[in-house]
Amino acid sequence: MSTGERMWNRIADLYPIPRSLTGDGVRATLRQLQAEIPLVIHEVPTGTPVFDWTAPREWNLKEAWVKGPDGKKVVDVRDSSLHILGYSTPVDARVSRSELDEHLFSLPDHPDWIPYRTSYYRETWGFCLAHRVREALPPGDYEVHVDATLGDGSLTYGELLIPGESDEEYLFSAHVCHPALCNDNLSGITVAVELARALARVPRRWSYRFVFAPGTIGAITWLARNEDRLERLRGGLVLTCVGDRGPMTYKRTRRGDAEIDRTVAHVLHHSGAAHAIEDFSPLGYDERQYNSPGIARDVGCLMRTPHGRFPEYHTSADNLDFVVPECLEDSLQCLLAVVEVLEGNRTYRRLKPKGEPQLGRRGLFKSVGGLPAAQREAALLWVLNQADGSRDLLAIAERSGLEFGVVAQAAKALLETDLLDG
Numbered sequence: 001m002s003t004g005e006r007m008w009n010r011i012a013d014l015y016p017i018p019r020s021l022t023g024d025g026v027r028a029t030l031r032q033l034q035a036e037i038p039l040v041i042h043e044v045p046t047g048t049p050v051f052d053w054t055a056p057r058e059w060n061l062k063e064a065w066v067k068g069p070d071g072k073k074v075v076d077v078r079d080s081s082l083h084i085l086g087y088s089t090p091v092d093a094r095v096s097r098s099e100l101d102e103h104l105f106s107l108p109d110h111p112d113w114i115p116y117r118t119s120y121y122r123e124t125w126g127f128c129l130a131h132r133v134r135e136a137l138p139p140g141d142y143e144v145h146v147d148a149t150l151g152d153g154s155l156t157y158g159e160l161l162i163p164g165e166s167d168e169e170y171l172f173s174a175h176v177c178h179p180a181l182c183n184d185n186l187s188g189i190t191v192a193v194e195l196a197r198a199l200a201r202v203p204r205r206w207s208y209r210f211v212f213a214p215g216t217i218g219a220i221t222w223l224a225r226n227e228d229r230l231e232r233l234r235g236g237l238v239l240t241c242v243g244d245r246g247p248m249t250y251k252r253t254r255r256g257d258a259e260i261d262r263t264v265a266h267v268l269h270h271s272g273a274a275h276a277i278e279d280f281s282p283l284g285y286d287e288r289q290y291n292s293p294g295i296a297r298d299v300g301c302l303m304r305t306p307h308g309r310f311p312e313y314h315t316s317a318d319n320l321d322f323v324v325p326e327c328l329e330d331s332l333q334c335l336l337a338v339v340e341v342l343e344g345n346r347t348y349r350r351l352k353p354k355g356e357p358q359l360g361r362r363g364l365f366k367s368v369g370g371l372p373a374a375q376r377e378a379a380l381l382w383v384l385n386q387a388d389g390s391r392d393l394l395a396i397a398e399r400s401g402l403e404f405g406v407v408a409q410a411a412k413a414l415l416e417t418d419l420l421d422g
Contacts, residue, residue: 003332004325007190010036011243012320014186018081019179021120021214022058022155025081029176030158030212033189037196039212042225043154050224053217056120058153059087061146066100066127069140075127081179082316084146085126086118091146100142106131107315114316116181123150155221157213160196164204169229170260170342171236171299172196172335173286177214181314182323184307185215187243191328195335205343206234219286223295235260235298237338238287242331243323246305247274254280254291258298259345260338262394267337270403273330278306304331341394344408348415348422349389357384362417378402379410387411387420 001009014032019025030041048055064077064084077083085105095103103126105117111131119126125146158176161169172195174188189212196210211222223230235258248271250264256279268275280300282288284307290299304327312318364380382400383393393411397404414420 002325002329003194004327004329007194007328007332008320008323008325010190010193011182011186011323014189015180015182015320016081017179018061018077019177020059020061020086021118021177021217022056022153023060025179026156026176026214029189030156033158033193033212036193037160037200037210039158039160041156041158043156044221044225045154046152048155048221050217050221053220055155055221056217057150058155059148059150061088061148064088064127064146064148066145067143069138069142074133074137074142075129080114080316082114082116082128085124085128086179087120087150088125088146088148089123089150090148091125091144093144094141095144096141097137097139100137100144101134103127103144104129104134106134110311110315110317111135113312116178116314155214155217157211157218157222159212159222160210162196162199162204162208162210164207166206168232168234169207169209170234170339171209171211171290171297173211173213173219173236173238173290173299174240175215175218175286176212177218180316181318182320183241183243183310183318184313185240187241187323187328187331188239191242191331191335192239194332195339198332198336199339208339209233209236213286215286216289219289223289230295230297233297235300236290237264237335238285238290238299238301239335240285240301241303241305241307243328244304244310245324245327246310247276248331248334249276249278249303249306251278251284251287251301251303251306252280253287253298253300254296255298256280258300259342259394260298260300262398263338263341263345264300264302266394266397266404267334267341271334271337302331302335341404344404345392345394346411346422347389347392348383348387348411348420350384350387351419351421353388356381357419362419364413364417375402375406376410379406380414383407383410383414384419
């Protein structure tokens with residue numbers, strides 16, 4: 001089984017769990033991840049202040065359905081967890097066709113798809129269904145039943161720290177609140193899990209923190225509970241929509257030129273594949289929380305097709321057929337390349353800085369093995385010229401046009417001589 005297939009299978013296992021902003025679906029999802037990585041699960045009681053917000057009431061759904069005039073179910077959440085408007089309040093009522101219609105959501109442009117809709121902060125009830133089904137509902141009275149609880153409980157999130165030599169950290173964040181949506185959000189979850197597994201197997205210079213939390217309020221809650229450690233957070237990435245066939249897309253941090261911005265841009269450029277890089281905006285996923293002015297951590301967002309730019313977004317068509325094992329694996333490889341640059345990026349200072357040193361008598365041309373002679377010489381000379389203690393290796397790679405690994409290999413060879421120090 002390939003790594004991509006393993007990640008796709010993880011999505012298939014998580015797909016049926018009825019997630020929401022809070023509740024047992026989130027817990028079940030995190031417990032399933034806990035079987036693969038040593039995730040710590042946190043419970044934050046309802047009403048806990050978190051910056052300008054409070055931890056919300058917990059919602060759990062037992063069943064929900066609509067019966068037509070003939071007594072047959074026309075909508076049943078057992079068929080799809082998308083059928084219920086998220087956070088619907090309990091209801092048992094008979095309503096007319098016109099009154100029912102005020103509580104229905106469908107997509108006329110995609111009549112066979114079920115939309116994903118929520119009402120987290122306004123108490124109401126509703127159902128989502130295919131527009132073709134909605135249009136076929138006959139006149140008459142309908143029985144509406146939503147068996148749900150909405151009350152004091154907790155907000156749940158998962159966290160994993162993989163320690164390195166340094167206690168400075170990079171963050172990878174994925175949201176866990178969406179039901180039955182494979183690209184938006186299960187792809188981010190499964191790639192994050194696979195990345196954590198890979199990082200745990202190798203020595204690490206930096207520490208890496210993984211956060212699996214409900215969108216918006218989950219990230220806000222994590223930040224509010226971890227203000228004392230944010231100074232150690234060097235940067236990071238929000239992972240979402242990383243399983244579709246679109247090209248890799250990177251959304252920069254609010255700062256725009258942070259090390260994580262430069263690293264991802266470098267990796268994407270040298271991948272040779274089509275990609276896009278977009279400037280920061282305060283719309284999107286949880287990168288907007290990590291980049292808020294009072295937090296100001298350098299966290300970008302890595303995607304393939306950005307949210308809202310594929311028709312399947314927030315619909316039942318974002319299903320298991322929409323995510324592709326090969327694309328999941330490609331996203332993971334991109335992240336591993338990003339980590340490789342973050343791990344290897346250092347600042348060095350050249351010794352003997354006057355004039356060009358003799359490289360041949362130090363055996364340097366041969367020591368940078370596996371590269372064409374011209375590229376070996378170029379890498380060595382670029383490092384020697386730029387390593388004045390003010391530029392890191394990534395900056396040298398950017399200016400020279402060489403791939404980071406080539407520059408890092410040259411620096412490693414130079415460190416074994418009397419020409420470079422760091």
